[in-house]
Amino acid sequence: xxxxxxxxxxxxxxxxxxxxxxxxxxxxxxxxxxxxxxxxxxxxxxxxxxxxxxxxxxxxxxxxxxxxxxxxxxxxxxxxxxxxxxxxxxxxxxxxxxxxxxxxxxxxxxxxxxxxxxxxxxxxxxxxxxxxxxxxxxxxxxxxxxxxxxxxxxxxxxxxxxxxxxxxxxxxxxxxxxxxxxxxxxxxxxxxxxxxxxxxxxxxxxxxxxxxxxxxxxxxxxxxxxxxxxxxxxxxxxxxxxxxxxxxxxxxxxxxxxxxxxxxxxxxxxxxxxxxxxxxxxxxxxxxxxxxxxxxxxxxxxxxxxxxxxxxxxxxxxxxxxxxxxxxxxxxxxxxxxxxxxxxxxxxxxxxxxxxxxxxxxxxxxxxxxxxxxxxxxxxxxxxxxxxxxxxxxxxxxxxxxxxxxxxxxxxxxxxxxxxxxxxxxxxxxxxxxxxxxxxxxxxxxxxxxxxxxxxxxxxxxxxxxxxxxxxxxxxxxxxxxxxxxxxxxxxxxxxxxx
Amino acid sequence: xxxxxxxxxxxxxxxxxxxxxxxxxxxxxxxxxxxxxxxxxxxxxxxxxxxxxxxxxxxxxxxxxxxxxxxxxxxxxxxxxxxxxxxxxxxxxxxxxxxxxxxxxxxxxxxxxxxxxxxxxx
Numbered sequence: 001x002x003x004x005x006x007x008x009x010x011x012x013x014x015x016x017x018x019x020x021x022x023x024x025x026x027x028x029x030x031x032x033x034x035x036x037x038x039x040x041x042x043x044x045x046x047x048x049x050x051x052x053x054x055x056x057x058x059x060x061x062x063x064x065x066x067x068x069x070x071x072x073x074x075x076x077x078x079x080x081x082x083x084x085x086x087x088x089x090x091x092x093x094x095x096x097x098x099x100x101x102x103x104x105x106x107x108x109x110x111x112x113x114x115x116x117x118x119x120x121x122x123x124x125x126x127x128x129x130x131x132x133x134x135x136x137x138x139x140x141x142x143x144x145x146x147x148x149x150x151x152x153x154x155x156x157x158x159x160x161x162x163x164x165x166x167x168x169x170x171x172x173x174x175x176x177x178x179x180x181x182x183x184x185x186x187x188x189x190x191x192x193x194x195x196x197x198x199x200x201x202x203x204x205x206x207x208x209x210x211x212x213x214x215x216x217x218x219x220x221x222x223x224x225x226x227x228x229x230x231x232x233x234x235x236x237x238x239x240x241x242x243x244x245x246x247x248x249x250x251x252x253x254x255x256x257x258x259x260x261x262x263x264x265x266x267x268x269x270x271x272x273x274x275x276x277x278x279x280x281x282x283x284x285x286x287x288x289x290x291x292x293x294x295x296x297x298x299x300x301x302x303x304x305x306x307x308x309x310x311x312x313x314x315x316x317x318x319x320x321x322x323x324x325x326x327x328x329x330x331x332x333x334x335x336x337x338x339x340x341x342x343x344x345x346x347x348x349x350x351x352x353x354x355x356x357x358x359x360x361x362x363x364x365x366x367x368x369x370x371x372x373x374x375x376x377x378x379x380x381x382x383x384x385x386x387x388x389x390x391x392x393x394x395x396x397x398x399x400x401x402x403x404x405x406x407x408x409x410x411x412x413x414x415x416x417x418x419x420x421x422x423x424x425x426x427x428x429x430x431x432x433x434x435x436x437x438x439x440x441x442x443x444x445x446x447x448x449x450x451x452x453x454x455x456x457x458x459x460x461x462x463x464x465x466x467x468x469x470x471x472x473x474x475x476x477x478x479x480x481x482x483x484x485x486x487x488x489x490x491x492x493x494x495x496x497x498x499x
Numbered sequence: 500x501x502x503x504x505x506x507x508x509x510x511x512x513x514x515x516x517x518x519x520x521x522x523x524x525x526x527x528x529x530x531x532x533x534x535x536x537x538x539x540x541x542x543x544x545x546x547x548x549x550x551x552x553x554x555x556x557x558x559x560x561x562x563x564x565x566x567x568x569x570x571x572x573x574x575x576x577x578x579x580x581x582x583x584x585x586x587x588x589x590x591x592x593x594x595x596x597x598x599x600x601x602x603x604x605x606x607x608x609x610x611x612x613x614x615x616x617x618x619x620x621x
Contacts, residue, residue, distance in 0.1 A: 137583050144590045148597055155601060160608045164617065167601040171536055174594045175527060178543050181587060182520065185547065188580070189554050 008063040008076045008132050011047045011086070015040060015125035019118050026114025033117040034101045040121060041094045044128070048086035055083035056488060062134075070134075070195040077134035077197075080492035081339060084485070085131045085263055088343055089256055092350055093124050095467035100248045102461040103357050107246040108156050116156045116246075123149030123252065127260045136184045136194045139264060143180060147173040147228065150257050153249035154241050165240035172227060172237045179224030186217045200272045207277055214273070215281050221268055222283060229261035231287075231324060232294030235317045239301075242313035247357025250309060254316045255349040259342050262320070266327050266338070270496040275330055287328035292422055294321030299429035308356050308368050311433060312349070315392065318426065319345045322407060325422075331413035332493055337406025339489045344391070344399035344478050351388040351471035355381050358460050358468060368437050375442035378458035380465055382441050384472035389434040391475045394427045399478035512553035520546030533605065533612045537598045544591045548584050555580035 003010060018040035025033050054061060055078060063076040078086070097120070104113055126145035133139050147170065155166035188194055190210050191202040207214055223234070230238040242254050269278045278284050298318030305311040319341070326338025358381045359365055359374065375382045391398035404423055411419035458465060478485065507514060523546055526539030560576035602612055609617050 137586070141586060141590060144594065148593060151597065151601075155604075158604075160605075160621070163601055163604050163608065164621075167533065167598060167605065170594065170598050170601065171527065171540060174540055174598075175524065175543070177590075178520075178540070178547060181544075181547050182550065185550050185554060185580075 006063070007047055007051055008061060008078055009065065011044055011051070012076075012125055012129045012132065014047075015044055015121045015128065019121035019125060022114065022118040022121060026118060030110075030114045033114045034097065034104070037100075037117045037120060038094065038097045041090060041097050041124065044124070045087075045090040045094050048083070048090045048128075051078055052083040052087045055080055071193050071198045074138055075134040075195055075197075076132045078132050079495065080488055081263060081266075082131045084339070084343065084488060084492075085260065086128055088346055089124065089127055089131070089260075092256055092346060092471075093120070093252070095470055096248050096251055096350065096354070099251075099354055099357070099464050099467040101463050103248055103361060103464055104246060106361055107248075107357075109158050112156055112158060116153070119149050119152030119156065120252075123153060123257065127257065130260050131263055134196045136187060136196060136199070140177065140181050140184055143225075143228065143261070143264070144174070144177045146257065146260065147177060150253055153252060154245040156249065157244065157246050159244065161240070162244040165237070165244045169237045169241040172234075176224045176227035179220045179227070183217045183220035183224060186213055186220070190214075196267070196272050200274070203273065203277070214277060218269075218273060218277065218281050218283050221265065222286070225261045225265040225268075226290075229258050229265060230317060230320055232290050232297060232317065232321060235294070235298075235320075238317060239310055239313040242316065243307060243309040247309070247353055247360065250313070251350045251353035251357075254313065254353060255346040258316065258320060259323075259346060262323055262338075262342065266335075266496070269327070270335075275497060279330065284328055284330055287324055291321045291324035291328055292419070294318060295325065295422060295426045296429075299426050299433070303429060303433045306367050306369060308359070308366060308437075309353070311368060312352050312356060315430070315433075316349060318430075319349070319392075322403065322423075322426075325419065326403075326407055326410060329407075329410045329414045329416070329419070330497075331410045332497065333406050333413055334410025335493045335496055336486065336489055337403045337410055339492065340406060340478075340482065340485060341403035343485060344403050344475065347399060347471050347474040347478065348388045348391050351384055351468060351475060352392075354464070354468045354471065355385040355388070358458070358464055361464065362458065362460050368440075371437055371440040372444050373441075373446045377456070378460070380458050381460070381468055382438075384468045385441075386438050387472045387475055389438055391479065392434055393431045394423075397476070397479050399475045399482075401479060402482045510553075512549060512556075516546045516550035516553060518546075519543075519549060522546075531614045533602050533614060534599075536614075537595060537602070540598070541591065541595060544587065548587060551580040551584045551587070 022033055022036065025036060051061065061078040065074040065076065104116060108116060123146055126142045126149055130139060130142040130146060133142060151166045151170040154162055154169060187199055190206060190213055191199045193199045193202060227234045242250050245253060295318050298314050298321060302311050302314035302318065305314055323338045323341050326334045326341060362378055387398065391400035394400045394404040407423055408420045411417060520543055523539050523543030526542060527536050530536055530539060555577040557574050557576050560574040563575040563578040605617065606612050609620055611617060
C-alpha cells in the first residue's frame with residue numbers, strides 16, 4: 001500500500017540511491033555492478049509498467065512530495081505522455097544494461113567500468129524525474145543532473161576524443177541549463193508560482209499584461225532546451241559526443257536523452273504557455289524553420305560521413321527535426337506524429353547503435369566502407385540493422401512509415417503541404433545513405449583473393465544479440481500495430497491542444 | 500515600444516544581472532582558453548543568482564525569521580528565491596568541478612588547455 005501510493009517517488013529515488021550504491025560497489029566488487037544495475041533498472045521497469053497500466057485506466061497520477069499540497073510542495077504528475085516515456089526509457093535502459101555486460105569491458109578501461117554504471121543509473125533517475133515532475137525548479141535540477149550524467153557516459157571511454165567531446169557537451173549543456181534557469185526566474189517573477197499547473201492557470205490571465213517578458217521567457221526556453229535537444233543550429237556538440245562515446249552510451253544518448261528534453265519543451269509550450277502564446281510569439285514558425293533545416297542539413301551531413309557512428313549521430317539531428325516539425329505544426333496529427341516518432345526513433349536508434357557496437361565487437365570495423373561481406377559474418381545483427389534502416393527511410397510496415405504518414409497528415413491539416421515534399425525529399429536522402437550500407441553488406445561479393453564467405457551465425461555473445469533483436473522487433477511491431485500506442489496518446493494530444 | 504528610463508534606474512539590479520549574464524555568455528563562447536570558458540560559465544550563473552536575489556528582495560524587508568516581538572505589519576523578504584539559489588549554487592559547483600576534472604585530463608593528453616591548439620593536434 002505504501003509503495004502503491006508513493007510509486008512515482010520510489011521510481012525516481014530508487015535509481016538515484018542505486019547510483020550512489022553503485023559508486024561504492026565500483027571500488028569493492030566491480031564485477032557485480034552490471035547485474036545490480038539490471039536488478040535496479042528492472043525494478044524501475046516493473047514500477048513504470050504498473051504506472052502505465054494505472055494511467056491507461058484513465059487515471060492521471062498526481063503525487064505530492066512529503067504530503068505538501070501544491071502550490072507549496074513539489075508535485076509530480078504522470079500523464080499519458082509521461083507514462084509512455086517512463087515505460088520506453090526503463091525498457092530501453094534495461095535492454096542496454098543487458099547489452100552492456102559484455103560490450104562495456106571491451107570499450108572502456110576496466111578501472112572505470114563500475115563508475116560507468118553509476119552514471120548510467122544517475123542519468124536514468126534524472127530523466128525519469130524530468131518526465132514525471134510538474135515543478136519548474138525541479139525540472140531545472142533534473143535537467144542539470146541529466147546533463148552531468150550524460151557527460152559522464154561520454155567521458156567514461158577515457159580517450160582523447162571522447163574527453164574533448166564530453167567537455168564541449170558539458171559546457172554547452174550548462175549554458176542551456178543556465179538559460180532555462182533565467183526563464184524560470186522570469187516565470188516566477190510574473191506568476192509567483194513554480195508549479196506548472198498553477199503557472200499555466202496564472203498565465204492565461206496575465207499573458208496580455210506582460211507580452212515582452214513572455215516573449216523573452218519562451219525564447220530563453222527554446223534556446224536552453226533546444227541546445228540540449230540538439231535542434232539544428234544548436235546541434236554542434238551532438239556528432240562528436242554521440243560518436244565518440246561507447247556504443248551502449250551512444251544508444252542511450254541518441255535514442256533517449258535528447259528526447260526527454262523534447263518532452264519537457266512540448267509540455268512547456270502546450271501545457272504551460274498554450275498554443276495561442278506559442279503561435280502568437282512567432283516561436284512556432286521559428287521552430288518550423290529550424291526543424292526543416294535540421295531535416296535537410298542533418299541528412300546532408302550524414303550523407304558525407306564515413307564513420308558509421310558519426311553518420312548515425314547526424315541522422316539523429318535530422319530525426320530530431322521530424323519531432324520538432326511535428327509539434328511545430330500544432331495540429332492533432334502533427335503532435336501525435338511527434339510523440340509517436342519519439343517512441344519509434346528510440347527503437348530505431350537504439351537498434352542501430354547497438355548493431356554498430358556489435359559490428360565493432362566482432363570485426364573491429366568502424367567505417368561504412370568496410371561493410372563488404374558483413375551480412376554473411378553476422379546475419380542477425382545486419383538483419384536488425386536492415387530493419388531499422390528501412391524504418392528510417394520510411395518503408396511501409398516499418399515503424400518510421402507511421403510517423404512520417406502522421407507528419408504528412410499533420411501538414412495537410414495545417415494547410416501547409418510543402419512539408420510533405422520535405423518529408424519525401426528527406427526520405428530519399430535517408431535512402432541514399434542507408435541503402436548503400438545494406439547493399440554492400442549483403443550483395444557485394446568479396447575480392448577473389450579472400451576465401452569465399454560462408455553464412456554463419458554472429459560470433460557475438462547472446463546477451464548482446466537479444467537487445468538488438470528485441471528493438472528490431474519493436475520497430476516492426478510499431479509499424480504493423482500502431483493502434484495501441486495511438487489510442488494511448490490520443491488523450492495526451494487532446495489535453496495538449498485543450499480539445 | 501517606449502522604455503521608461505526612471506523604472507530602469509529604480510530596478511537597476513535586474514539591469515546589472517542581465518549585463519553580467521551577457522558578459523559571462525560572451526566569455527564562455529568566445530574565449531579560447533578552456534579555463535576561461537569555465538570561468539565565463541560561473542560569471543553567467545552569478546548573473547542569474549543576482550537576478551533571483553533581486554526578485555526575492557522587498558524594499559525595507561528584513562530577514563525572514565519570524566519574531567513575535569516585532570510590530571504587526573513588518574516586511575519580510577521572500578525567502579523562496581534565495582533557497583532556490585542555494586540549489587543553483589550546488590548545481591553550478593558540481594558542473595564546475597566536473598568541467599575542471601575534464602580539463603585536467605585534456606591537459607594530460609595534449610599538454611595545453613588552449614582550444615585551437617587542441618583542435619590542431621587532433
